[in-house]
Amino acid sequence: MNCNQVQKNIIGYIDHSIPEVLSADIEKHIGSCQSCALLYKNISATYNSYGKVSEIEVNPFFYTRLEQKLKNKMSPETVVEPKLSWRLQPVISGVLIVCGISLGIFLGKNLSVKTIAQNKVNRTELVNTYASEFYLTGTSEESLNTFYTNE
Amino acid sequence: MRTTDAELIQRLINSDGSAFRELVELYQSLVFRTCYNLIRHSEDAEDIAQDVFIEVFESVHQFRNESKLSTWLYRIAINKSLNHIRKNKWKTMVRSLEQFFGGDKTNNLDVEDKNSHNSPETIDYRERSQVLQNAVNSLPENQRIAFTLNKFDELSYQEIAEVMELSLSSVESLIHRAKLNLQKKLINYYKN
Ligand SMILES: [Zn+2]
Numbered sequence: 001m002n003c004n005q006v007q008k009n010i011i012g013y014i015d016h017s018i019p020e021v022l023s024a025d026i027e028k029h030i031g032s033c034q035s036c037a038l039l040y041k042n043i044s045a046t047y048n049s050y051g052k053v054s055e056i057e058v059n060p061f062f063y064t065r066l067e068q069k070l071k072n073k074m075s076p077e078t079v080v081e082p083k084l085s086w087r088l089q090p091v092i093s094g095v096l097i098v099c100g101i102s103l104g105i106f107l108g109k110n111l112s113v114k115t116i117a118q119n120k121v122n123r124t125e126l127v128n129t130y131a132s133e134f135y136l137t138g139t140s141e142e143s144l145n146t147f148y149t150n151e
Numbered sequence: 152m153r154t155t156d157a158e159l160i161q162r163l164i165n166s167d168g169s170a171f172r173e174l175v176e177l178y179q180s181l182v183f184r185t186c187y188n189l190i191r192h193s194e195d196a197e198d199i200a201q202d203v204f205i206e207v208f209e210s211v212h213q214f215r216n217e218s219k220l221s222t223w224l225y226r227i228a229i230n231k232s233l234n235h236i237r238k239n240k241w242k243t244m245v246r247s248l249e250q251f252f253g254g255d256k257t258n259n260l261d262v263e264d265k266n267s268h269n270s271p272e273t274i275d276y277r278e279r280s281q282v283l284q285n286a287v288n289s290l291p292e293n294q295r296i297a298f299t300l301n302k303f304d305e306l307s308y309q310e311i312a313e314v315m316e317l318s319l320s321s322v323e324s325l326i327h328r329a330k331l332n333l334q335k336k337l338i339n340y341y342k343n
Pocket of ligand 1: 004037
């Protein structure tokens, strides 16, 4: 019996599902091999660690709660547990309001800047158009002066 | 099927008011523990166990008298628990992570401190349960059901075969493979 053989049969050794001869050999090896003894201790304690947990008691109000759950299920008008979408409604509304306000602020800012900028451009273009029409821009004034002095 | 079960079912079908309460009181422990042994969370297990009884209440007419009432309850409890696990994979992952980060370092599979890691004194019972739970959770579904029913619900191979609607040899094979897989996982965990 070597360490590898012990490891291959360790669960069988723990839950007594291997032949007695094999079990006796493993026991002998574990008695003289520290590393296998430690491995056996750990695996055995872990493998059997569920036992105590499964002794967990059933809630004393199990039936009362079940009865209530069943009653709620049977009578559709009594809705104790509202649907997720209903429960989320105030949150969704809040988020929508915040989004709406943010969008409003964002659009308001951008549009007003754009409009002012656009208006400025438009006004400058308009003034230039009028000015050139009535010879009031620098270039037109110059050409007017040139025209008169040349005359 | 025992006479008492047959009577109970008949009374339920006849809408006998006290029959449902009797059925629950008789089987709540079996149903709750079956759910708990698969889910490993008492509140969720209680919730699922209640759903099991609600299904029994609603579909009692469909109950086939050829199987035992407990076999039927095990089947519903297993199906509901597995559905719950499938639907709440993220929740289970979060819980494992919580235990992983909130718990002792020894629960960390990659922990470097091999002395404390390998010392049984420093690893408490809860952590060992977590290690075993992680190993059991990683088993293929059928192996997991058969192994859980055998080891934790203490059902015989024959009973498991009835619950899972498999042959006795299939159950033997499932449990054997489950144990080999667990052995491999636990050796890897404690040797590294
Ligand atoms: Zn050894």
